[in-house]
Amino acid sequence: MVNIYSQQRTLVHMGAGRVSPPVASVEATAARSVCAVMVTYHAGAETLENIRIVLPQVQALVVVDNGSAAGEIASLRESSQASKLQLIENHENRGIAEALNQGIAWARSRGYPWVILFDQDSTITDGFILQMFATWESHPLRERVGSIHPRYKDRVTGFEAPIQRAKDDGGPITSLTSGALIPTWIFDRIGYFASDFFIDCVDIEFCFRLRASGYYVVDSKEAILLHSPGHPERVSVMGFGFLSTHHSAIRRYYISRNRIVVYRKYFHVFPALALQYAYASLRETAKCFLTERDRARKLRNFLLGTWDGLVGRMGKRENL
Numbered sequence: 001m002v003n004i005y006s007q008q009r010t011l012v013h014m015g016a017g018r019v020s021p022p023v024a025s026v027e028a029t030a031a032r033s034v035c036a037v038m039v040t041y042h043a044g045a046e047t048l049e050n051i052r053i054v055l056p057q058v059q060a061l062v063v064v065d066n067g068s069a070a071g072e073i074a075s076l077r078e079s080s081q082a083s084k085l086q087l088i089e090n091h092e093n094r095g096i097a098e099a100l101n102q103g104i105a106w107a108r109s110r111g112y113p114w115v116i117l118f119d120q121d122s123t124i125t126d127g128f129i130l131q132m133f134a135t136w137e138s139h140p141l142r143e144r145v146g147s148i149h150p151r152y153k154d155r156v157t158g159f160e161a162p163i164q165r166a167k168d169d170g171g172p173i174t175s176l177t178s179g180a181l182i183p184t185w186i187f188d189r190i191g192y193f194a195s196d197f198f199i200d201c202v203d204i205e206f207c208f209r210l211r212a213s214g215y216y217v218v219d220s221k222e223a224i225l226l227h228s229p230g231h232p233e234r235v236s237v238m239g240f241g242f243l244s245t246h247h248s249a250i251r252r253y254y255i256s257r258n259r260i261v262v263y264r265k266y267f268h269v270f271p272a273l274a275l276q277y278a279y280a281s282l283r284e285t286a287k288c289f290l291t292e293r294d295r296a297r298k299l300r301n302f303l304l305g306t307w308d309g310l311v312g313r314m315g316k317r318e319n320l
Helices: 045-057 070-082 096-109 128-138 186-190 202-212 249-266 271-291 295-311
Strands: 010-013 034-040 060-066 085-090 114-119 145-153 181-183 216-226 233-237 240-244
Touching: 034 045, 034 096, 045 060, 045 070, 045 128, 060 070, 060 096, 070 085, 085 096, 096 114, 096 202, 128 145, 128 181, 128 216, 145 186, 145 202, 186 202, 202 216, 202 249, 202 271, 249 271, 249 295
Parallel strands: 034 060, 034 114, 060 085, 145 216
Antiparallel strands: 010 085, 114 181, 145 181, 233 240
16 A cells, blocks of 8 residues: 655644534435545635535545645635645645545544545535435445446536446446545555556546456446536537547646556456457547647657556656
């Protein structure tokens, strides 16, 4: 398990309201006590609004900030003093996986049996947490459920991406980390998120690891998370319309590198699933190079990431 307890690099603010009783919108049973974990990076007004929406539906919220500027972090500090929000400050960008691990470790140390994970730009809808728990409770083998995921609706286009489902259990092959409801005991069984991925494919690797360990990945038909991956834009090429994500050139490096690592690690366990994922990845990459800006730099980073994935160079990459 990764080392996530560096006292020199992390400053924790303990919000004054942590011991407040759960609000009426959440059933106050110990078995369903949930701590939300949100990772922030250059958080703005939208993030503060998302925090405000999440707080009434959970027992606690820990925000892990990955090196935002002083002015950006000030509002989060203020919120931590006025609510049950707990703030962990990193003085550098330690990556999405490491930040999630920090938040999960905080929740576990306080005895929360569940965590629900969020990106800073994801917005939950009314009744979201209760709907997620209802999905878990209705599953015939809920003791084997490793993660529960919502429906993901793009806040800009209203588009819901099609879900690739496993033939044996009907659940998603993989799903996003944002919005995932996870029992904290699962981290004792399969480990924490892969911090050497830094960013991108962290969710995919975790879902494959869950499945390889015999656990289920399931999704709710009712809970909706408003979430926009990248900067989505509808485009048309030769009469064919599709959605292009417009991820940055830096993200293109981590996407290509970490995809290669996932293929290499899990192909022998789930060859059919890995091939499905690889095919979807190739289509998404093709869309990028057909329609997006800054294609030369993105191609350079794509090739660099592919090479690093093949040779096993992981962690944060400078000069991208």
